[in-house]
Amino acid sequence: MSDIPEPAAERSGSALSPFRHSIFRSVWIATLASSFGGMIQGVGAAWMMVALAASAQMVTLVQASITLPIVLLSLVAGALADAFDRRKLMIAAQVFMLVVSAMLAIAAYIDWVTPWLLLTFTFLIGCGAALNAPAWQASVGAMVPREDVPSAVTLNSMGFNLARSVGPALGGLIVAVAGAAAAFTINALSYIGLIGVLARWRPEREERLLPRERLGSAIMAGIRYVSMSPSINSTLVRGFVTGTGASAASALSPLIARDLIGGGPVTYGLLLGAFGVGAVAAALWSHRLRIAYSNELIVRFALAASALGMAICALSSSLTLTMAAMLLCGVGWVLVVSILNATVQMSAPRWVVARALSLYQMATFSGMAGGAWLWGYVTEGSGLATALLIAAAVQLGCIALGRWFRLPETEAMNLDLLGFPEPETVVPVQGRTGPVIVTIEYRIAEEDVFAFLAAMAERRQIRRRNGARRWSLLRDLSDPEIWLERYHSPTWTEYVRHNRRFTHDDAAIGERIRALHQGPGTPAVRRLIERTTGFPPDAIGPHPEEWAAPMTDQGRLS
Incomplete structure (x- = not known):
């Protein structure tokens, strides 16, 4: 070359x-x-x-x-x-x-x-x-x-x-x-x-949908x-x-x-x-x-x-x-x-x-x-x-x-934001509710594993630079076609902020991954809130998100 x-x-x-x-x-x-x-x-x-x-x-x-x-x-x-x-x-x-x-x-x-x-x-x-x-x-x-x-x-x-x-x-x-x-x-x-x-x-002022970052x-x-x-x-x-x-x-x-x-x-x-x-x-x-x-x-x-x-x-x-x-x-x-x-x-x-x-x-x-x-x-x-x-x-x-730090050509990049409608949840959440843990389940055929891992390496970089924490990729030991992508956000607001930072170029990686998914429909997304234990029912009150954050070091975000 x-x-x-x-x-x-x-x-x-x-x-x-x-x-x-x-x-x-x-x-x-x-x-x-x-x-x-x-x-x-x-x-x-x-x-x-x-x-x-x-x-x-x-x-x-x-x-x-x-x-x-x-x-x-x-x-x-x-x-x-x-x-x-x-x-x-x-x-x-x-x-x-x-x-x-x-x-x-x-x-x-x-x-x-x-x-x-x-x-x-x-x-x-x-x-x-x-x-x-x-x-x-x-x-x-x-x-x-x-x-x-x-x-x-x-x-x-x-x-x-x-x-x-x-x-x-x-x-x-x-x-x-x-x-x-x-x-x-x-x-x-x-x-x-x-x-x-x-x-x-x-x-023209951009509409601010989320609180300003500190x-x-x-x-x-x-x-x-x-x-x-x-x-x-x-x-x-x-x-x-x-x-x-x-x-x-x-x-x-x-x-x-x-x-x-x-x-x-x-x-x-x-x-x-x-x-x-x-x-x-x-x-x-x-x-x-x-x-x-x-x-x-x-x-x-x-x-x-x-x-x-x-x-x-x-x-x-x-x-x-x-x-x-x-x-x-x-x-x-x-x-x-x-x-x-x-x-x-x-x-x-x-x-x-x-x-x-x-x-x-x-x-x-x-x-x-x-x-x-x-x-x-x-x-x-x-x-x-x-x-x-x-x-x-x-x-x-x-x-x-320039041999090691070559400048890129940027004209073909599309960095317009995709937009992310805030998901509706059955469990009530507020902006400070958290930590939020997200899992995405994929079914990947054995012959597609290497292509999947290569695409997920790029996905990991995109997730982390947009604010996701503790990103990991898991494989099911009983069903090796099942893979689980998992990441954390400290609060619901930060979860929404993270997803609103995705661009059209970032979405191209997601399309590659979804094309490898063999399961029915799209990969299953689960949004979870970490809970603590030890509270009597009458101490919970009408707003469970108020006590959603962990009380111990176990499960805390890095």
């Missing part, structure tokens, strides 16, 4: 088709303006750190201070985005970042900024970004239809990098003429437009789902390694401008601008690439371009050549990020998509935050050129990882 996948089937839609949807278009434009402010603020913060005569590690920590909150808070933010109104979460995050940016501008105007105070403010802005990102990215699926999601994700990356193509150069000019405080002020003002657009948006349970459900989804796991590994290597280009850009080229803030802005131009070009080009080639092949090409760009940066002292190299880095970065992000979005159903995206962000930004510190440390010990060459080698190593 060839190591290079065959070209993917033709995708629907076009690169600009998400703009047909007015809400996506409005939010995209407002986010673009906010991204311009963020780019200008980033140039101001990085160059202010250089002006404060900080060490190379302190300069790279500006990048780390923005990405570290995403590592620390993304999973909580993802759980909140899946549980609460995403629009309100985004508004809260934007207001918080506006306030923090305004405080940073005031501190800069009155000359109170120190290296550690600057890192504190950039860290707080990163906290706002961490709260905003999962809600914003998960909202894309509510703004455009599924077939437009990959193009919408790419357009989001293009918008950010369009700002990056002009914003840094503009930021460098603003810093050179008016100082870093002016850059911070412009960033604070840039949040106002997006807050206004979000305040006017009235998305935060801890929601976080664990997200971790469980992702850990049992091989396609998402592969994406997380690639994101972490790519983030580690790619962080060198942005984190070391101020030092490249100052030490390798001998320039100032305008030179720094031009380098980031070249990076942004490459990113925009890649975003416009990416749709045609997705039509012609597989996700894996595109990512390999992008990583090679990024590695080549960083190697040229390490060896060049020419502004023109280094800008061309940064353009290559931009092409590589946006192609990788858009493919990985879209892969996660297309591999997770709506009930868990924000948490899956938050775990992807944690992996990628863990690599970026750790990489920013690592490249600063290597620069101080071995020199700037050495750090860039090692980062290029890391990107090439991520290409090799």
